[in-house]
Amino acid sequence: MPVSRQILRPVSQGLIILSFLFVLLVNLLPWQAAFSDLAPDFVALFLVYWALNQPRRVGVGTGFLLGILMDVGDAAVLGQHALAYSVITFLTLWRQRQVAVAPFWQQAIGALALLLISQLIMQLVRVALGAPFVGWGYFAGPFLAALMWTPLSNLMLMHQRREVPDEL
Secondary structure: OOOOOEEEOOOOHHHHHHHHHHHHHHHOOOHHHHOOOOOOOHHHHHHHHHHHHOOOOOOHHHHHHHHHHHHHHHOOOOOHHHHHHHHHHHHHHHOHHHHHOOOHHHHHHHHHHHHHHHHHHHHHHHHHOOOOOOOHHHHOHHHHHHHHHHHHHHHHHHOOEEEOOOOO
8 A cells, every 4th residue: 555655744822822813814805895796705714624624623613703703804794604603513513533533525525515504694694684685696705715725725825735655
């Protein structure tokens, strides 16, 4: 059986925090409002990515905290992002071992399902509080995020990859 030519280096907690701060800022940029139907939820995307690849460092509490920050920053109903992010983080951690070994294209399908669940939860909270349904275009963002899954995963793993010496 051939041995993989790469070993993954450990990820620092600082990189995880820095990536979450970056995507929080990207989510709160003004262009997000102009393209709200097409813009993926980058915080949810990175939350799924880190919960899948670093399950001991990113958990439901991280999802809840990031959700509260998004609720405050987005001036949304307090708790809608927190609820959605907590649920998708729990679902990611629930099946983490099965999904983590799958190829990236299969992980993208799982990420699509989780991001659609997140959007659905946020829409249900809004509708329950009396807001009108925003339309089916609201669910286009997760499809774009799923298309970004493979390049994002390769980019995030690039700094971790290290060649294995031939002596092994």
